[in-house]
């Protein structure tokens with residue numbers, strides 16, 4: 002029998018989970034059992050979302066459904082909903098996991114190799130593995146499949162697999178283009194003026210990409226990862242290691258949010274900003290209700306969970322896609338330049354400089370670039386070789402704009 006639903010409070014699958022997540026699941030099992038966010042799969046398909054969970058544009062939030070498997074084996078896992086992406090967490094080598102998708106009729110697709118993505122993480126993450134390094138994680142697009150099957154090499158242990166239906170935004174909820182509308186325009190047209198305004202024009206706020214804010218909260222309504230703000234010291238670029246050719250980037254952002262906030266138990270999405278291939282910028286980690294993304298009123302930045310050991314004061318920007326071989330699109334690069342230029346100007350950072358980053362939590366100092374890639378701070382391929390090779394040009398252009 003395949004478990005298509007979140008484990009009930011007190012179930013065997015749940016007992017190994019961190020306390021904050023157990024509290025969260027307890028909420029799901031009691032007071033909010035009828036909520037659509039993680040409701041029983043298929044039980045209320047197409048039904049209206051609860052009226053107190055609405056995006057800023059007035060429409061109901063996209064209904065996100067999840068099935069979770071702790072220590073999944075090799076058997077076929079079926080879901081009763083179309084899967085946007087499968088999130089995997091494993092220990093052992095970063096390669097050595099294969100996955101095939103199962104369509105609605107039960108027919109399996111081709112086996113595909115899964116490669117660990119950006120190894121982002123909380124500085125003080127309590128690892129279920131008791132390891133000193135974060136486990137490998139990946140988000141595999143599933144194109145509306147209804148199941149999956151895993152195959153792993155020896156030495157690999159899959160800790161968890163989650164199948165996510167990230168839902169769809171209502172039409173009214175899609176942000177209006179900031180430029181002249183055209184049939185080929187993306188949902189939000191990025192600014193092309195070269196300005197370094199902050200927030201960047203056309204920024205998609207959390208409510209507008211469909212962030213369900215209850216996912217950040219514990220059973221008693223507190224933030225499971227309370228916001229902390231510090232002075233900005235650096236900006237770090239990542240990639241999400243998801244496909245470059247993404248038909249619904251907002252759904253991918255919601256799937257990443259689900260994986261980071263709930264599955265990884267970080268309490269929120271790990272990046273401060275995300276950029277899609279059309280150059281649209283998405284607000285990441287929650288930073289308060291003042292409408293200024295990533296910052297508090299004192300212009301300090303909220304600590305996110307993207308560069309293990311170097312998170313406070315480090316603004317994490319994720320490029321949506323896999324840029325190991327393929328270069329980011331020109332629109333994506335232009336948006337990255339404008340966003341980093343605006344942040345550099347705001348915080349008087351020289352994008353061309355090196356800084357001595359001092360961790361306010363550990364007190365440890367490390368030299369690194371003011372504007373760098375994830376691999377400048379830790380051993381990882383993130384943000385991918387092709388995006389990393391673009392960074393010198395991004396720095397030059399951002400420095401010119403920020404002047």
Ligand SMILES: [Zn+2]
Pocket residue numbers: 119120121238239240307375383384
């Ligand atoms: Zn990264």
